[in-house]
Amino acid sequence: MNTPTSAGPLRVAVVGLGAIGREHVDVYAASARADLVAVVDPRPEAVAEIAERTGARGFSSVEELLDAGGVDAVSLCTPDQLHHADAIRLIGAGVDLLCEKPIATDPAEADALVLAAEASSCVVMPGQTLRFEPRYHRARALVASGGVGEVAHGYLRRDNLTSVADRAGGRTSVAFFLGIHDIDALQWITGQRVVSAQAMASGALERTGSQSQAVLATLRLEGGAVVQMESAWNLPGDYPTELDAQLRLVGSAGVVAVTSFDAGMEVASGGFALPMTAGAPLYGMAQGALAVEIESFVSACLTRQAPPVSMREAASAVKVVVAIEEAVRTGRVVDVAEVASAPSAPAEAGTH
Numbered sequence: 401m402n403t404p405t406s407a408g409p410l411r412v413a414v415v416g417l418g419a420i421g422r423e424h425v426d427v428y429a430a431s432a433r434a435d436l437v438a439v440v441d442p443r444p445e446a447v448a449e450i451a452e453r454t455g456a457r458g459f460s461s462v463e464e465l466l467d468a469g470g471v472d473a474v475s476l477c478t479p480d481q482l483h484h485a486d487a488i489r490l491i492g493a494g495v496d497l498l499c500e501k502p503i504a505t506d507p508a509e510a511d512a513l514v515l516a517a518e519a520s521s522c523v524v525m526p527g528q529t530l531r532f533e534p535r536y537h538r539a540r541a542l543v544a545s546g547g548v549g550e551v552a553h554g555y556l557r558r559d560n561l562t563s564v565a566d567r568a569g570g571r572t573s574v575a576f577f578l579g580i581h582d583i584d585a586l587q588w589i590t591g592q593r594v595v596s597a598q599a600m601a602s603g604a605l606e607r608t609g610s611q612s613q614a615v616l617a618t619l620r621l622e623g624g625a626v627v628q629m630e631s632a633w634n635l636p637g638d639y640p641t642e643l644d645a646q647l648r649l650v651g652s653a654g655v656v657a658v659t660s661f662d663a664g665m666e667v668a669s670g671g672f673a674l675p676m677t678a679g680a681p682l683y684g685m686a687q688g689a690l691a692v693e694i695e696s697f698v699s700a701c702l703t704r705q706a707p708p709v710s711m712r713e714a715a716s717a718v719k720v721v722v723a724i725e726e727a728v729r730t731g732r733v734v735d736v737a738e739v740a741s742a743p744s745a746p747a748e749a750g751t752h
C-alpha cells in the first residue's frame with residue numbers, strides 16, 4: 401500500500417485507542433514528519449473523541465481501515481493477545497508497522513510475525529520502549545565496552561499500580577505486559593540470550609481472578625550469569641510513583657544500575673508524589689522514550705532503512721516469557737529452547 405519517500409509526511413493510523421494508543425496519537429499529532437490520518441477502535445466513543453480532536457478518519461476495525469486505503473504506516477496498540485492476526489493482515493497489505501510489545505503471546509505466532517516481516521519490504525518494528533531510554537542505552541554502551549567486565553549476576557524490577565492490572569483485565573499476564581520490557585533490555589544490554597528460567601508467582605488478583613499479582617523469575621544467561629526479575633502490578637493507588645523499575649548488573653569489573661523510582665522531582669500537595677516527567681510534552685513537542693521510539697520508526701519508514709529493533713529480537717523475548725510461565729506452572733527449570741519453535745535464520749537482524 402505504501403511507498404513513502406523521505407519527503408514525507410508519513411500517513412499514519414493508530415489502531416487501539418487505550419492508554420498507550422492515546423500516547424501514540426499525541427506523538428504523531430505533534431510530529432512534523434507524520435500525519436495522523438486515521439484511528440481504529442471497536443469503541444465508537446473512543447474513535448469519535450480522537451477523530452474530532454485530531455481530524456483523523458475513524459474506523460472500527462483494521463479491515464475497514466485497509467479497505468479505505470491511504471495509510472502508509474500503523475501503530476498497533478491493541479491488547480497483547482490480538483497483535484498477531486492484525487499484524488499479519490497489515491504486513492500482508494504492505495503497511496509499515498510499529499507493533500506494541502509483546503509482539504505476540506505465543507512462540508509460533510511470534511515466529512510467524514518474524515517470517516512475515518522479513519519476507520516483506522515493510523518496515524516492521526516492535527515497541528520495545530526501553531531501547532529508546534537514554535539510561536538503558538548508556539548501560540548497554542558500558543557493558544559493551546567492557547566497563548562491567550564479565551556479568552555475574554543482576555536484578556530487574558518493573559512494578560506498576562493495581563490500576564494497570566485492572567486495565568489488563570485478565571487478558572494478559574504480568575510477565576507479558578511488564579516483564580517483557582526487562583527481558584528484552586537484559587538480552588540487548590548484555591548481548592546474551594536468556595537460556596533458562598525458574599519462577600514462582602503470587603496468587604491471582606481478586607478483581608480479575610486470572611492473573612498473578614507478581615512473578616519472580618531467576619534467569620540464566622548464556623554466559624552463565626544469573627539475574628533475578630520481579631514483574632508486578634500490585635502497588636497501591638497512593639504509591640508515590642506509577643512506575644517502580646530497576647536494572648542492576650554486577651560484573652567482574654564494575655556495576656551498572658538504573659533506578660526509575662525517583663526521577664528527581666518531589667511533590668507534596670495533598671499527598672506525596674514522585675512524578676514521572678519523561679512523557680510530558682515540552683513546548684508542544686513530544687519527548688521521552690516513547691516519542692524517540694515513534695520518531696525512530698517514522699525515520700525508518702521515510703528512509704526505507706531497517707528499524708533499530710528487530711522483530712526477531714522481540715520474538716526471542718516472547719519465548720523467555722513463555723519459559724517463565726511454564727516454569728511457574730510446572731515448578732521446573734525450563735530451557736528457553738524447549739518452548740521455542742525456532743525460525744530458520746540466525747538472530748540479530750537490524751540490531752544496532
Ligand SMILES: NC(=O)c1ccc[n+]([C@@H]2O[C@H](COP(=O)([O-])OP(=O)(O)OC[C@H]3O[C@@H](n4cnc5c(N)ncnc54)[C@H](O)[C@@H]3O)[C@@H](O)[C@H]2O)c1
Pocket residue numbers: 415416417418419420421440441442443446460461462477478479480482500501502527528529567568576577
Ligand atoms: N511500550 C510501552 O511502554 C507500553 C505501555 C503500555 C502498554 N503497552 C502495550 O500496548 C498494548 C495496549 O495496551 P494498553 O495498556 O493501551 O491497553 P488498553 O486496554 O488501555 O487499550 C487497548 C485498546 O485496544 C482496543 N481494541 C481492542 N480490540 C481491538 C481491535 N480488534 N481493533 C482495534 N482496537 C481494539 C480497546 O478498545 C482499547 O481501546 C498492549 O500490547 C500493551 O502491552 C506498551
